[in-house]
Amino acid sequence: MPSEAVHDSNVLSTALAEKNWKEMDYRQELKRNITNVDELSRYLPLTAEEKNDIRQIEQIHPIIIPRYYLSLIDPQDKDDPIRRLCVPDAQEMIVAGGMGDTTQDPYGDDKHDKGNGVLHKYDYTALVVTSEYCAMYCRHCFRKRMVGLTNDKTVKNFHKAAEYIADHPEITNVVMSGGDPLMLPTKILKKMLDSLRDIPHLNHVRIGSRVPVSYPIRLFDDELIEVLKDFNSAKTLFVPTHFNHPREITSVSTEAVKRLRDVGVTVNNQAVLLAGVNDNVKTLRDLMNGLLRIGVNPYYLYQCMPVARVRHHFQVPLKKGVDLVDEARRYFDGYAKRFKFIIAHDIGKLEICGRIGNKLVLKQLHARHGRDEEISRLLVRELTETGGWLDDLPEASL
C-alpha cells in the first residue's frame, strides 16, 4: 500500500469521525453507504490481495457499511474488532474447516416456516421475517442465507402473517425480525404494527433491530419515534438490539437509545461471542457495564452458530467461552449478570449454565412444538478443546 493512499484514507476517516450524524437525513445518508471494495478502499488501506478477496466475497454475501459505522474503525489496525464485524475477510470463503461442519440454517428456521414470513417454532412466539434488508450486512450474521439476497422467506403480505397470528391464540408475542424492520419505510412499519395492535392474545411485540448500533441516524427521525410511541401506548413494545463491542456505544448510539427509552420502549441487548471481537474478559466487562450505563439491558450472549462462512473465523470453542463468561461475571453487579449465555440450537434455546470439571451443564429454556417435556431439562456434555457447538460435544452425565 503506497503511503500516500494510507494518508488519504486517514484523512477521510477523520472527516467521517467529525460528522454530525444526528442532523442527517437518514434516507440521504443511506445512499452514501459503502457497497463495494472500490468505495471501501477510499476509507481503509487495503492491499491488492485484500481487494481481490473482498471482490470474490461480495459476489456471495453483499457488502453494506454505513459511513457512520465505518467511522468507528481504526483504519490502521487490521485486527480492529469493529472492522471485523463489517469488512469481509478472506476466511469468509471457508465453508468447512477446522471448527467442524457448517450449515446455512443452524437454528432450523426453515422447518418452522408457515409462509408469509412467519416462523413458528415455539408455541408462544411467532417470528416474522419482515425484510431481507439491513442498514449494514454484518459479517457474522446467522441469517446470511437470506440477508441482502433475493429470497422467498420474507413477508409479502403482512396482513396474512397477522391473520396467522390472530388464528393462533397460543401465541403471546411476536418478534418482528429480518433483515431489520426499522429499515422499512415508516409507513409500511406502521401498517404492520397496526395489524398487530388489536390481537387480544398478544402481550407484547419485539422489533429486532441493529439500527441503534449500525445506523442510529434512523432513530433521529421523529416520524418513526412517533409510530413506536403510539404502538407502545397500545401494546408493550421491546427493541432487542445487538451491540457486540463497547466501542459501538458512542454518543450517537447513546442518544438514539435514549430516544427509544423516552417513549417508553425497553431496549434489550443480544450480543454474540465472537473471536477477535469480544472474546476477552475486559471487552465483555466493558460491553455489559457500558450497556447498563446507557439504559440497555444485557439479555443474551449467544454462542456463535456453525453458519457457513461464519463459523471458522468467528466461533469461540465452548471450553474457552464458558470460562471467559464466568470470569467476566465476577465483575458484574446483579443487573449486569442478568444476561444468559445461550446456544440457539435446532432443538431449542439452551442456557449454558457453567462447567463442573470438564462437564458442561446446560438448561433447555425453549423447546419446539410438541416437545414440552424438553423445557427446563438439564443437559450435560463433555467439553473438548475445540468443540464449539452442542453436537461437537459427547453426551455425559454428572
Ligand code: SF4
Ligand atoms: S443487522 Fe442483524 S440480520 Fe442484519 S446483517 Fe446484521 S446480524 Fe444479520
